[in-house]
Structures are given as structure tokens and as C-alpha cells.
Amino acid sequence: MSIKVIEGLCVGCGQCELSCPEDAIRAWGIAEVDDEACTECLVCQGFCPISGALEVEGA
């Protein structure tokens, strides 16, 4: 599985980046997840204020 950013929904608030324990996200305008560094811990989902903007793929 991996974390997918839904382009039309993400507002770029950066809360996923700030909460990510692995520094695997950069959100300058829109979030981008580094699949190599991501451990799929899902902490970012709990900090993303927009329902459905961060989705788990292949779960």
C-alpha cells in the first residue's frame, strides 16, 4: 500500500508534512509523498483537515 494525495482536494496546509515522523512529505502548495521514505504509519491522515485528501492505496 501507499499514501496517495488527491490533487483536487489537497489545499497545501502542510499539516501532513509537519506531523510526518519520517520526513517523507513535502507540501509546498500541494503535498508530495516520498514512497521510499513512507512507512505507511498513517499519522498524516490524522492531521489532514480535508476529508479524503490523503488516501491509502492498495490497502
Added chain:
Amino acid sequence: MHKKEYDVVIIGAGIGGMCAAARLAMNGYKILMVERLSFLGGRCSSIETDGYQISTGVAMVPEGSLEQTFREVGAEFDVKDIDHNAIYSIKGKYFCTERGLRTALKEFAEDQDGAGKIMDAIGLTLKGELPVEDITFKEWLSGYTEDENILTIFQDFSVFVVGECIEELPTYEYFNTLKAIIKNKTTSFKYPPNGNIGLINALAVAIEKHGGEIWKDAETKKIIATGNKATGIVVEKNDGEWEISARFVISNTGPKKTVDLTGKEYFDDDYLKEVDLIKPTPPCIEAHIVSDEPLFDLDGVVQCLDAPKPFMFWAPTLKCTGVAPPGKHLLVSYTGLPEDVSSNAELKKEIDLHMETLKQMIPDFEKKGTVKSVQCFRGEWPLYRSSSHLLDQKTTIENLYNVGDGVKISGLFGTQLCAETARIVAEEIMRGGKE
């Protein structure tokens, strides 16, 4: 489905929801506040990263309604004063002033005659000797001057404080905001010294001390309406679905989401039309820059009048070392954007321009600073949920209320507005839901 009963259930732990929860819990109401996210405070919180406390929105807090709420519910309002209310930066020179507008106009306006006329007209309008016409504030200003420098000064105030550009801001809203600032003495803003989370934790402690319950990671699926009355909510969390019965439901999710959660069919058509007219403030960009030595040495909000877009910055670590690791420094920069920035590509261009402006305005930025984060506030996670449209906190469904910055009261904005809407709703509930 699990079931539980409360006097009042509050959806959303933003600052509005938390203020309402604290007031009601303190007055003996059995309350439950449910929050969808993993943290409390919403846009009035902060997230710790590598020892830095990065705000989720709110940069500074005013006194007034918010401080009063903290005092009344027995929560510590731990804030630090800012040295200068306003610092204007013009061509590399800084003007610190407590009475900002007049000085800024004197230093910066080319049309001094027009500037004088505007100051006179503002004075007369505040006294009620000049009528407030139903025009935009840009149109009002243009009646006195065409000087771009003067318009910039008002544009910056408008974008930074009210969250709306002068082209959109109704003239009455400018004057009501000014009147409220004067009346509530909220001319000075303050920093929470350890980040917004310090204030949020203090409020959460007060809520729980008074017997209130808080659920995090708990998503509200539905507001239950029976006939014309709200009777509870359905919540989903890790241990399953809960049906929460309550005599009163307070939503801090914004009026649009309140309608969606309940179902359009329960509301009056006129109310739905009003809700449709609410639009959030235009997008804005905030960058957090970290460094080993201070990048700037004046404590206050610096408005850069010769920047290409409304641009300001401040250096919280000059006063509040608790928002950075020992020996490190933080500088925050902010740009308010025009309405028409909507696509991600356009936004990225604006972020590039923001970085260019940072280089121009802060000489040491490129050499000594590192950008820690860039945040955008727009759409569903905006600066303010309602830019200027007003809406009552009471909905057309009995016992269902909205609090927060989506139910705007003319003249109030930000945390002040959230605390005030919470006070109004809590007091109405304490009167038994009757006005």
C-alpha cells in the same frame, strides 16, 4: 451501535468549539466534544516538528473575548506582549509606530492631500457624521485618492486583519472592524510563548476539570434531526459507531458542513440560500524560516509596503524562545493572495514569488535561513471561513447552533469571533435555548 447521552454535544474542537465546551462544562452541563482529527485546536493549534512549534493557522491572539473566556473558565491565558503593534517597511527603512496608519500615510503617501482627506473621512464616519455607503472599500477610498501607495497601506490592513482585499471588502465591514478594534481595545496582539498548543492544552484541561469529555479521532457522520429539532449525532471512532443523544448540538465545522451532516431537507430555503453565500477568505501563503542567528531584530509585525503582493513577516523567537529548540530562531512570512489564484500551478508560482520577496525583504534570508515549511490556507482550510457574509449562530433547526469563523458577526474576525460566537451560543443554551 453504542449509545450515550449528554446535555450538549459539540462537533469539532477548533477554538470556537473548545470555548463553547469550556463555558458549558463549567456551568455544570454534561458535555461531549468530538474531533475528527488527532489533535485539538484546529487552525488555532500548533504542531511540533524537530523542536519547532509550527502554527496550524493562528499567528497571534488578541485580548478581548478570547482572554475573557479563558479567565471565566479558569484556564491560564499565557501570552507575551509584542513590542510594536505595527512596523512599516518602506525601501529597507523601518517605521515602528503604535498609531500606525497616520504615520504610515505621512511616510509613504505621495498624495498627502488625499491622505489627509481620508483620515478626516475615517474620523467623521467613526463618529457617525458621515454615512456608510453600500460600496466596496476600494470604491470608497478611490473617492478621495488614486495614490497607489495609499491604497497599498489600506490593502495590507484589509488583507492581514479582515482577510479580504479592498476590492471585495464592503465599506461597512471596514468601519465595523475598526470600531470593534477600538471598542474592545484589540489593537495589540500577543504570542502564546510555547506555540498555540499551550493555549489549547490549557483550555482542554479546563474542559476536563469541569467534567467535560473530549474524543479525538472521532468523526461525526450525521447530525440527527427529528422533525424540526436536533437530538444528537452519530460518531465513528476506532471502537465502532456511537449514537450520541443530546439536548443541544453545537457545530464548529462551519455552516456548510453542518447542513451536509444534517441533510438539506431539514432547513428553510432562505437559510440554505444564506449559507450558500458564505465564502472563505482568499488564499494565503505562510512560510516558516529557521536559522542559527536572528534574521531580524525588531519584535512586531512588519508590513512591507513596497512588496509586489501584501507581504508581512514577524520573528516570534525574539520574545518566545519556546517555539524553537535552544539557540535556534524562527521567522514567519505571510502573503495574502488575490481571489483568482485557484489552480495548484498558479499557487506554486505565488510561492516562488513569496520566496523572491523574502530575499528582497530579509537580507540574510538566503545566506543564513532555511525554509522549514510552506503552508497554504485556502478553500476548506482557509484563513477565515466567512470573508464578510454574516450569519446567525442559531440555525433554523431547534437546538442546533454553529460557532466559529463561519458564522461571522460584523466587525469581529479570527479567534475573537470564534470566542464570541461560542459565548453567545453557550449563554443561549444556558437560558434554555430561548432567546
